[in-house]
Amino acid sequence: MPAESQSGASERFVPPRIDGGATARSLVSRKPLAVVGMVILAVYIVLAAVGPFFVTDPVATDPPNALLAPSLEHPMGTDNFGRDVFARAVHSARLDLTLGILIAMCAMVIGSAVGVVAGYWGGAVDETLMRLTDIVLAFPGFVLALILVAVLGNSTLNVGIAVTAAFVPYFIRLTRAQALSERELEYVDGAKLAGNRSARVAFLHVLPNSLQPSLVTATLVAGWAILTVSGLAFLGVGIKPPTAEWGVMVSEGARDIDAGHWWTSFFPGGMIVLAAMAFHFIGDEFGGREA
Amino acid sequence: MWRYLGRRLLVSVVTVAGIVVVVFFIMRVLPGDAAAVRAGPYASEEKLEQIREQFGFSDPVPVQFVNYVKDAVTGDLGTSIRTGGEVTEELLIRLPASLELAFYSVLLAVVAGVPVGIAAAARRDTWIDRAARVVAVLGSSMAFFWLGLMLTFLFFFKLGWFPGPVGRLAITTQPPETITGFFTVDAALAGNWGLMGEAFSYLALPAVTVGFVLSAPIIKIVRSSMIEVLDSEYVRTARALGVRRREVLFRDGFRNALIPVTTAIGIIFGYMLGGNIIVELIFAWPGVGRYAYEALRVNDLEALQGFVIVVGLLYIVLNVVIDFIYSWIDPRIKLGQKVVA
Numbered sequence: 001m002p003a004e005s006q007s008g009a010s011e012r013f014v015p016p017r018i019d020g021g022a023t024a025r026s027l028v029s030r031k032p033l034a035v036v037g038m039v040i041l042a043v044y045i046v047l048a049a050v051g052p053f054f055v056t057d058p059v060a061t062d063p064p065n066a067l068l069a070p071s072l073e074h075p076m077g078t079d080n081f082g083r084d085v086f087a088r089a090v091h092s093a094r095l096d097l098t099l100g101i102l103i104a105m106c107a108m109v110i111g112s113a114v115g116v117v118a119g120y121w122g123g124a125v126d127e128t129l130m131r132l133t134d135i136v137l138a139f140p141g142f143v144l145a146l147i148l149v150a151v152l153g154n155s156t157l158n159v160g161i162a163v164t165a166a167f168v169p170y171f172i173r174l175t176r177a178q179a180l181s182e183r184e185l186e187y188v189d190g191a192k193l194a195g196n197r198s199a200r201v202a203f204l205h206v207l208p209n210s211l212q213p214s215l216v217t218a219t220l221v222a223g224w225a226i227l228t229v230s231g232l233a234f235l236g237v238g239i240k241p242p243t244a245e246w247g248v249m250v251s252e253g254a255r256d257i258d259a260g261h262w263w264t265s266f267f268p269g270g271m272i273v274l275a276a277m278a279f280h281f282i283g284d285e286f287g288g289r290e291a
Numbered sequence: 292m293w294r295y296l297g298r299r300l301l302v303s304v305v306t307v308a309g310i311v312v313v314v315f316f317i318m319r320v321l322p323g324d325a326a327a328v329r330a331g332p333y334a335s336e337e338k339l340e341q342i343r344e345q346f347g348f349s350d351p352v353p354v355q356f357v358n359y360v361k362d363a364v365t366g367d368l369g370t371s372i373r374t375g376g377e378v379t380e381e382l383l384i385r386l387p388a389s390l391e392l393a394f395y396s397v398l399l400a401v402v403a404g405v406p407v408g409i410a411a412a413a414r415r416d417t418w419i420d421r422a423a424r425v426v427a428v429l430g431s432s433m434a435f436f437w438l439g440l441m442l443t444f445l446f447f448f449k450l451g452w453f454p455g456p457v458g459r460l461a462i463t464t465q466p467p468e469t470i471t472g473f474f475t476v477d478a479a480l481a482g483n484w485g486l487m488g489e490a491f492s493y494l495a496l497p498a499v500t501v502g503f504v505l506s507a508p509i510i511k512i513v514r515s516s517m518i519e520v521l522d523s524e525y526v527r528t529a530r531a532l533g534v535r536r537r538e539v540l541f542r543d544g545f546r547n548a549l550i551p552v553t554t555a556i557g558i559i560f561g562y563m564l565g566g567n568i569i570v571e572l573i574f575a576w577p578g579v580g581r582y583a584y585e586a587l588r589v590n591d592l593e594a595l596q597g598f599v600i601v602v603g604l605l606y607i608v609l610n611v612v613i614d615f616i617y618s619w620i621d622p623r624i625k626l627g628q629k630v631v632a
Contacts, residue, residue: 033424134302135309138603140562142569143583147595150587151320220431227434231569234436235584250437257444269437276432284428284511 037281044275048094055087058244067261077263079249080256085264088244089271095245096226097275099160103229104222106164111171112207112214118172119179119210120202126176133169141166145228149238159238163228167221171214178210216286223279230272246272299614303607310603311363315356318592346372346593359596368600369593373586378597382579386601387472388459389571389578392501393563394473395494399502400509401556407506408513412521413540423510430507439500439573446496453495456574460486460493497574501567505559512555516548523547550617557613561606 028035062082070077076085118129136144148162182188183206191201230247233239241248246268253265334342343349347358362369368378411423439456446453459474460466467477467486475494478487520526521544529539568580575581579598586594 033421033428131302131305131309134306135313138306138310138606139599140602143599143602146568146584146587147317147599151317223432227432230434231436234434234569235572247434247436250434250440254440257440258448260448262441262444265437265440269434269440272434273429273432273437276434277428280428280432284424 031285033281034285037278037285040274040278041282044093044097044278047090048097051090052094055090056084058083058088058091059242067256067264069261070263076267077261079252079264080261085249085267088249089246089268091244092246092249092268093271093275095156095239095243096229096272099156099163099229100222100226100275100279103160103164103167103225104218106160107167107221107225108171108214108218110164111168112175112211113203114168115172115175116179116202116207116210119176120183120198120206122180129172130176133172136166136169142228142231145232146235146237149232154238154240156239159229159232162238163225163232166228167225170217170221174213174217175207175210178213179206182206182209216283219279219283219286223276223283226272226279227276299611303611306607307600307604311360311600314596314599315359316352318596319352346370363600368597371586371591371594373589373591373594378594381582381594382597382601385577385579385582387469388576389564389580391459391473391475392494392497392567392570392576392578393560395475395498396501396505396563397556397560399498400505400559403502404506404509405513405552408510409517409540409545411510411514412517412544415518420514423514427507427510427514430504430510433504433507435500435504435567435569436573438503439497439570442496442500443573454489454493456496458493458575458577460489464489497570497576500573501563501570505563508555508559509552512551513548516551517544520544520547553613553616557609557616561609564602564605564609 060083062078064082065078066080066082068074068078068082074084074086076089078084079088114129118126139147145159145162145166148165149158152158152162179202188201188205191205192198196205229238230245230250233245233247234251236251239245239248241252249268250265250272253261253263253268256264340349347355350358359369366379368382370376371378371381374381407423407426411420414420443456447455454461464486467474467481467483467490470477470480474490475487478484478490521540526539526543529543530536568584570576571578571581572584579601583595583598585591586598
């Protein structure tokens with residue numbers, strides 16, 4: 001029976017033919033900022049994927065060459081242990097981008113599954129889940145992540161878990177609101193009349209149709225996750241020195257700045273902001289809202 | 292209205308109770324021995340036992356919980372194991388520093404963000420609009436710790452325009468007599484203009500750091516709600532009747548866009564109530580955020596618990612206040628009813 005309800009839907013929906021070139025051109029003219037974001041992101045992804053094979057060891061110290069200003073040999077200079085800042089920043093790109101993207105994806109998957117349960121079934125389940133998210137949302141996300149890392153212990157995995165937990169409530173809210181209006185639509189009645197169990201209707205029919213706002217928000221969250229992870233690392237929570245991580249690097253570089261050695265903190269911090277901007281340009285142009 | 296207020300209050304109480312329960316039990320899971328922090332590294336086992344007894348750590352967890360709630364209801368949030376002081380008192384001493392920074396940051400964000408948002412909406416899809424959106428994206432992608440550091444480097448170390456990151460005033464300066472707790476206001480009330488100027492100069496860099504980040508959501512919300520209003524039928528009617536563009540923009544446009552903007556300001560201010568841990572650390576700002584961070588480092592459970600509960604409470608109170616401000620801005624809104632655009 002489910003096959004019939006789906007064929008009913010496909011009759012109405014005729015997929016448009018896609019002309020790749022025209023789509024790209026219209027994207028550049030209509031959403032130029034999104035294109036800027038995608039280009040920056042592409043550079044970062046290439047850097048994260050192949051960069052580490054081409055640069056020097058990010059943790060090998062070289063005291064005679066400590067705190068060299070940026071030059072052709074060391075494009076971002078060296079830090080107070082003589083480590084190449086560019087090499088460390090490139091290694092960090094792999095770590096931070098992976099964390100940012102994985103955190104956004106996990107938070108979206110967990111949050112939208114819970115959200116659809118709350119929105120589709122409603123009643124006491126909904127009320128309980130919403131009160132719980134209210135409680136979580138009353139903490140500033142950064143404080144919540146900070147406390148969770150303290151409870152779980154310092155490790156990269158625990159940072160990932162803690163930051164994911166801080167962002168899950170946003171996706172619960174978004175998906176719930178969407179599922180609330182979706183469940184009133186006719187295709188849901190159709191799916192139910194066709195004899196589908198309610199779990200199947202909720203997860204295979206309502207959920208995919210409720211995902212759109214979450215997908216856009218996930219782009220924004222990837223940017224915020226990078227900011228949160230590096231912010232925690234800056235405080236010495238989670239990812240610790242001598243790991244090559246942008247927040248760790250800014251924290252270490254902060255000690256050199258009063259002597260005028262600005263490059264040890266300027267470049268890694270700039271990498272954080274630019275990475276977050278890339279995600280936010282994309283999310284912003286596709287209608288992302290502040291959560 | 293009273294029924295609505297009653298329900299609102301009930302939900303708030305449930306949320307606060309939830310916060311207390313969640314925080315209390317999360318704290319019990321924190322690794323490390325709090326008594327060892329108090330006693331220092333060379334304490335004997337009897338000394339540790341005595342401290343556990345004194346702070347009630349040797350009781351079963353449910354008993355500890357009941358005792359904690361009993362005291363919390365009377366405003367006693369326990370004793371900080373790190374400093375030995377009353378948590379409620381220590382938080383109240385530090386709260387004005389955080390609130391003053393939050394207030395000026397939000398003020399800066401509003402003063403800068405609202406005109407930019409209006410300009411972007413009025414000149415939609417032009418370069419002004421694009422530039423405003425780039426600024427907004429830059430703000431929401433900014434890392435507090437990096438911006439704070441770079442501003443300090445530029446304006447303190449290089450240019451020397453603003454004082455260094457040592458807190459609210461120079462270490463040698465006597466703070467003004469406490470009336471409101473805001474140094475800028477207290478100094479003005481005392482008629483000490485030099486001191487007020489000094490307080491402002493120390494506030495400048497942290498407030499700009501936070502204000503820049505906070506201006507991003509303000510720009511976005513002002514822009515989108517202004518666009519919504521400008522596309523509305525009553526604005527079209529007003530334009531058709533020959534009302535000037537400028538007049539429409541400010542009288543009809545901005546007034547109606549004020550509601551979502553108020554919500555945004557409320558949410559942002561609520562978010563800032565907990566202090567900004569990173570900014571308070573960078574600028575050595577003696578606020579509640581830094582207090583919480585130091586408590587966390589040494590497993591000072593009571594202090595951390597107190598911080599989270601106070602922040603949650605303030606946040607909820609603020610939200611109820613915002614509801615009332617709505618009905619003042621827009622008399623059409625009756626409390627408890629959804630706004631129909």
